[in-house]
Amino acid sequence: MERIDQLREVLTRKKIGGVFISNPTNRNYLSGFTGSTAVLFVTQKSAIFLTDARYLEQAKREVRGFELREVKTAADYYKIISNAVRQSEVKVVGVEAKTMLLSQYESIKKHLPAVKIVREKGLVEELREIKTEEECGRIRTAVKVAERAFDKTLPGIKPGISEMEVAALLEYNMRVLGAEGNAFPTIVASGKRGSMPHGVASEKKLQKGELIVIDFGAIYKGYCSDLTRTIGLGIISRLNRDCYRVVYEAQQKAISSIKSGVSLSVPDKKARNYLKKNKMDKFFSHGLGHGIGMDIHENPSIGNKTKGYFKTGMVITVEPGVYYTGNFGIRIENDVIVKKNGCEILGADQRKLLVL
Ligand SMILES: [Mn+2]
CATH class of the missing domain: 3.40.350.10 (Creatinase/prolidase N-terminal domain)
Structure with a gap:
């Protein structure tokens, strides 16, 4: 129709x-x-x-x-x-x-x-809220463009360069690879700045031993992608590695609960409960995700109190994170398309903490 x-x-x-x-x-x-x-x-x-x-x-x-x-x-x-x-x-x-x-x-x-x-x-x-196959295709491409740009940017990420330079390289690469623009101002939050969930790239220079939260997205034919990658520079502490693993597992728990007919509040609860078991839920200070499409934030929002149910064709982000003020932050974000019996995950699996 x-x-x-x-x-x-x-x-x-x-x-x-x-x-x-x-x-x-x-x-x-x-x-x-x-x-x-x-x-x-x-x-x-x-x-x-x-x-x-x-x-x-x-x-x-x-x-x-x-x-x-x-x-x-x-x-x-x-x-x-x-x-x-x-x-x-x-x-x-x-x-x-x-x-x-x-x-x-x-x-x-x-x-x-x-x-x-x-x-x-x-x-x-x-x-x-409900995307057609054509709209899903555009979002898939927007994810691919962002991800390819990220991979192309990785060799340029090293100690001494600023967060703004990382953002500039990444945004340049997205444009060259076919993005009409950024879906939103790129977030690059390294070390202590990582505890700000929306820490837009600053003049701060990257240092060895830091985790870096990079949240970025491309627009392709009017549709947005939204990904967050947390990577390490140099030698990463045992504590940071353990926290990363828990956040990744929380994301997986959430994703595996998503399918048509399930309450919109379920995946947030799954992720939050898992973080709670690991005494990390207090540091997960935002909702699990949101719809994406022509806008970077659209319906439905995905929190532990959200009313309503998943429907086939919804496209949402799944982005658990933990934020330790004055210390570090971790967030892992993929986009998913809701299907009848599960969901299609867009973007690469983040099981392994990437350390440069
Ligand atoms: Mn997001």
């Missing part, structure tokens, strides 16, 4: 006559438009794509399934939408409460006084 028809089913179910889509990712998902300024307005009868002269040519090339309308002034948006509301006899219009600008919300309320505006939190996000 076309995405727009899936959205219309959701609208029917929620008794919403029309929906105003301004979130760039949702807009792209529904229309194919990759530019930065446009609005979609969808009812049961119409699907309108509104943009200005700067994006008209691009929209003509990319957009499918929508009536293209050029707007010259901000007021034009609402004139066109008001007409569609009248023609489709829409009484309730949904807006994207998580990302819509407050100024847009005020405008739409002002220009559509006769309709009820309802704040929706995930009409399109809900559709995006």
Whole structure:
């Protein structure tokens, strides 16, 4: 079924006559438009794509399934939408409460006084949770590109170079190998900085004996990958090696519990319980993972209190980690595609701590 028809089913179910889509990712998902300024307005009868002269040519090339309308002034948006509301006899219009600008919300309320505006939190996000085979293929390639770039970067990682240089090399290699960009600012957190789960690469220089947490991802044809590798430099202590093994085993426990129909909270609990047995759960300070797709963080989130169930076609990260403030950090992250009887693991197995 076309995405727009899936959205219309959701609208029917929620008794919403029309929906105003301004979130760039949702807009792209529904229309194919990759530019930065446009609005979609969808009812049961119409699907309108509104943009200005700067994006008209691009929209003509990319957009499918929508009536293209050029707007010259901000007021034009609402004139066109008001007409569609009248023609489709829409009484309730949904807006994207998580990302819509407050100024847009005020405008739409002002220009559509006769309709009820309802704040929706995930009409399109809900559709995006389940990936088609084509989308899975793009994510698989995004993982491969990131992983190849990582392998190509390894020989350049040595004592004395900075975290920022590592990030720069890795990002360069991803681009050369076919990435449209980084999925997010690359994290390189070495030694003590490793205890910050989101320690973006700094000027700190790498030293022998340190663990280095590198979290990176590529965008391929609009889809993201998200991997974390923890590697060692020089001689790595027994304690660090033991902790690494436990985190790896926690990741494996989590992954082996994932399949369609299982509660979304199960894999986090599996990983957390295993860390607990090893007295390390207190240092696992975030949820186990999150959905990936056109956005680097999307539905579903994977924590020990998350409601809902795994469904075939969800793509999520599995990334247990431990963070010892002032000392070191370890995180191991792979992406998985949820299947009927298990899951497909993307990215190489991390059983062995790689020491350079
Ligand atoms: Mn992640």
